[in-house]
Amino acid sequence: MQEYTKYMADRVKTMKGSAIREMFKRMADPEIISLAGGNPAAELFPGEELSKIAGKILMTSPTLALQYGTTDGYPQMKECARKRAEKVNSVGENDEILVMTGANQGIDLTAKALLNKGDAVIVENPSFIGSLNAFRAYECRLVGVKVEDDGMSMEELENALKTNKNVKMIYTIPTFQNPTGVTMKLEKRKRMIELAREYDVLVLEDNPYGDLRFSGEDVPTVKSLDTEGRVIYAGSFSKILSPGMRLGYIVAPAPLAEKIEMLKQVNDVHTPMLTQLMCVEFMKKYDIDRYIAKNRELYGKKCAKMIENMEKYFPADKVKWVAPEGGIFIWCECPSIEDITPVIDRCLEKKVAIVPGSNFAVDMFAPSNMFRLNYSSATLENIEEGVRRVGEALAELL
Ligand SMILES: Cc1ncc(COP(=O)(O)O)c(C=O)c1O
Structure with missing residues (x-):
């Protein structure tokens, strides 16, 4: 060998x-x-429902399902993603939505669009390995901030922003974090936005688990507290419908979304049409909530x-x-x-x-x-x- x-x-x-x-x-x-x-x-x-939906799509709209699609996503699928993001007030006035082949791809391409070699990304420590590996692959420095019972430590975050050069963004999973399961309290979310403004960095909020609350009260997303277009929001259908369908989305200010879209074109041209159409039909026919x-x-x-x-x-x-x-x-x-x-x-x-x-x-x-x-x-x-x-x-x- x-x-x-x-x-x-x-x-x-x-x-x-x-x-x-x-x-x-x-x-x-x-x-x-x-x-x-x-x-x-x-x-x-919902295997039975989705199998009927897939069968019908392939019988009635084979060209749409089997032909190339647009990079930003099938328009009705973009609307489905918009609805999910709007439900948690996470679409800003100047934002665009891009359908992604899972949130994973959205995070990877956001990182690709933002990070130069040697840039620093502040992350919760511990955090989701898929994202950490995406950041590592762009040869940036990961700066870990400890996770407390009510989310990322704001003292450590401030210190990390103060002491590290070339910080481009803060990556956070504020709700039911992977792996700790903890949720960042509201005051910390507000403080994160303040710190991002003070140190002029972006925030990438990853929220695949936000819909899965079974006790306690909802906390507003970090994105919903942002008035300056500093927060990019990653959503996913993996944990609310099916991970195998590989459907996620990014909500980002238009100038960033435009670059992320170009990177997606290079990466996989577009998210598979069949699963996008299946999701659209599922959401039309059934109450996803x-x-x-x-x-x-x-x-x-x-x-x-x-x-x-x-x-x-x-x-x-x-x-x-x-x-x-x-x-x-x-x-x-x-x-x-x-x-x-x-x-x-x-x-x-x-x-x-x-x-x-x-x-x-x-x-x-x-x-x-x-x-x-x-x-x-x-x-x-x-x-x-x-x-x-x-x-x-x-x-x-x-
Ligand atoms: C925090 C976090 N972000 C993103 C993802 C990836 O989601 P997707 O299946 O939409 O790519 C996961 C999957 O486990 C996750 O835990």
Whole structure:
């Protein structure tokens, strides 16, 4: 086999793949209970409805569905995205909407449009690995800011803005953050906007989980508090309809949207027409908010089940967590140890998969005593059994 590293671009040499994707490879074993991924509950996918819709589209509008489409998105799909964003007051006067092949692409192309090599991006630490890797790929510096129980630390954010050169943007997942599950309180959101103005940087708000609240009160999006066009907003249909359809969107001030659109043209020309048309028809025929409400109810139940069993099976006082009010994740810390890796390995021996905290850290190579649990995809029975096995591993090793 050739030695290929010498051919590789510097920007990919140090990139480390997601531990979750690696774990997925091992998860061909049907006995493994996964509390690792971020998959929505498959039992609620509207498969029958979507199969009828897809069949009808291909019978009645084959050319539209199978021909090239426009880069910014099928007009009615753009309207669907607009409706979702307007519901949370997240479309400004001068904004354009672009349909994206998942929010992932929107985040990647926004980063591509904004970041020069060596620029700094301030991120929550920990944060979503997909975005962190996108920023890493543009050879920028990631500056991590700790996440508190009510969201990113504003003191640390201010300090990071003060002490780092060439900060272009702040990337935040303020609602039901991935991986911590926590939500940034309103005062902090307002402060973030003030700081962005003071230090003249942009904010990229990523909000794929905002619709999935099962307790507590909604908090306005950061975008809705922005009066200066500083916030770019990324939305997704992955967690409210289907991730496999790969539908997301970006709401951005027109001059930025124009550049992002050009980059999308290079990247994949346009988002697949068939899934855009399916989403449009689904939203015409069915009340998507009712469908989302069913998801919320189920996630509330699954989260309660997980916490009930964490209380029952995790060694007392050895694991700390914050109960989320929505979303799909619970973040756990084990203060008595430095490195969670042996626990993760013991869990895999017991056929349950969880994700180590290092996967979401700005410094992926530093040891972490944290891990992330997901409650959306496993059944209620598997949540109980999975948490029991994690509890056993923790009891053996802590
Ligand atoms: C915080 C966050 N942003 C973006 C995404 C990607 O969403 P999409 O499926 O729309 O690309 C995810 C997916 O897990 C996520 O957790």
